[in-house]
Amino acid sequence: MGRSKLLTKKRKAFPWKYWGYLFLPIIALGIWTLHFGAAPILVMSGLAAAYMLVQAPTPCGAPKRKASTNAEQLYCRKNAKGLLGGCDIVQHKWANVRLLAARSTWGVFLRNMTSDGKGMAAGVGALASTSSAVIALGTLLFNLSR
Numbered sequence: 744m745g746r747s748k749l750l751t752k753k754r755k756a757f758p759w760k761y762w763g764y765l766f767l768p769i770i771a772l773g774i775w776t777l778h779f780g781a782a783p784i785l786v787m788s789g790l791a792a793a794y795m796l797v798q799a800p801t802p803c804g805a806p807k808r809k810a811s812t813n814a815e816q817l818y819c820r821k822n823a824k825g826l827l828g829g830c831d832i833v834q835h836k837w838a839n840v841r842l843l844a845a846r847s848t849w850g851v852f853l854r855n856m857t858s859d860g861k862g863m864a865a866g867v868g869a870l871a872s873t874s875s876a877v878i879a880l881g882t883l884l885f886n887l888s889r
């Protein structure tokens with residue numbers, strides 16, 4: 744993708760497609776100060792994690808069909824939605840889910856995602872929001888059990 748195309752895209756409007764990232768500083772603040780309590784953190788973390796998985800702008804990352812058996816494996820670089828989603832090519836839609844379903848290909852999945860700034864941000868965001876969701880859930884259950 745050309746740099747100019749990227750810039751015009753950015754200038755058009757505030758990229759609301761990045762809304763999920765807005766939760767991260769709020770969640771971080773909530774955990775840091777323990778001000779909101781666990782339930783709102785759990786809800787926000789859940790939303791943020793869902794956003795990273797199915798809506799955040801990421802590279803598609805689906806393996807492309809090889810030109811020949813000896814050819815280097817190439818991966819689709821088109822824009823996609825979410826860590827689990829693919830681009831608009833039908834065969835790519837479930838490619839990442841399939842990659843994750845097979846444990847041996849997690850490395851491939853991660854490498855595809857982190858080779859791009861957007862994918863990296865979504866990956867880190869997913870990790871952060873999932874762990875804060877787990878922490879919040881743990882705190883909530885601990886409080887309930889007392």
Ligand SMILES: [Zn+2]
Pocket residue numbers: 803804805819820821829830831832835
């Ligand atoms: Zn694709």
